[in-house]
Amino acid sequence: MSNSKNKWRHYLYLYMITVDCKDVESILHELAIYVADQVAAMPAMKFHKFVLAPIVDDEPVDQTLVITAIKEFLESIGEKPNFAVISNGENVIIKSISGKKIEREAKPVGEMFSCAHCGHVTRYEVEHFNHVKIHYL
Ligand SMILES: [Zn+2]
Numbered sequence: 001m002s003n004s005k006n007k008w009r010h011y012l013y014l015y016m017i018t019v020d021c022k023d024v025e026s027i028l029h030e031l032a033i034y035v036a037d038q039v040a041a042m043p044a045m046k047f048h049k050f051v052l053a054p055i056v057d058d059e060p061v062d063q064t065l066v067i068t069a070i071k072e073f074l075e076s077i078g079e080k081p082n083f084a085v086i087s088n089g090e091n092v093i094i095k096s097i098s099g100k101k102i103e104r105e106a107k108p109v110g111e112m113f114s115c116a117h118c119g120h121v122t123r124y125e126v127e128h129f130n131h132v133k134i135h136y137l
Pocket of ligand 1: 132
């Protein structure tokens with residue numbers, strides 16, 4: 001049993017990408033949803049960062065696409081020149097060049113549904129309730 005568990009952990013480590021958002025905290029949720037949409041991954045929100053996991057088990061999340069999507073999003077809000085997107089193994093770090101962070105009003109919480117068990121986020125109430133059910137099976 002412990003053997004197969006280790007295998008699973010190794011697998012996750014190789015296939016997931018963590019995006020460090022310390023310098024762009026105020027856009028973390030919007031950015032995670034956008035990037036996940038672009039690369040067809042499942043976002044999970046953490047403290048100061050989000051994790052992208054593959055929807056299809058044997059398809060790793062493409063780091064190049066993740067970086068491109070992050071840059072597109074920063075460009076769309078006019079912040080691209082102010083931030084560097086750095087990749088480091090399975091981690092992608094969004095670093096403020098000037099040290100200035102993005103000041104932005106967070107989207108109203110009511111627009112998003114976040115799972116209390118794993119951080120899974122969706123815009124759709126139905127999808128949210130269907131998702132939460134999997135934790136009770
Ligand atoms: Zn969940």
